[in-house]
Amino acid sequence: xxxxxxxxxxxxxxxxxxxxxxxxxxxxxxxxxxxxxxxxxxxxxxxxxxxxxxxxxxxxxxxxxxx
Numbered sequence: 001x002x003x004x005x006x007x008x009x010x011x012x013x014x015x016x017x018x019x020x021x022x023x024x025x026x027x028x029x030x031x032x033x034x035x036x037x038x039x040x041x042x043x044x045x046x047x048x049x050x051x052x053x054x055x056x057x058x059x060x061x062x063x064x065x066x067x
Contacts, residue, residue: 005028012024019027 007028015027015031016022016024019030022030
């Protein structure tokens with residue numbers, strides 16, 4: 001997707017310094033991926049204790065032994 005952005009020069013320079021050799025596009029894409037991964041982790045962490053999880057590992061191991 002082609003997008004035009006007006007990004008602060010100092011912010012872009014700082015990003016490129018953290019990703020030496022990367023093009024602007026590569027650096028921005030990597031930063032977005034890292035942000036989304038961190039955000040997904042944080043959202044999942046906030047759900048801790050709010051979702052009941054049934055441990056079926058013993059049953060799965062039993063089924064594997066039968067096969």
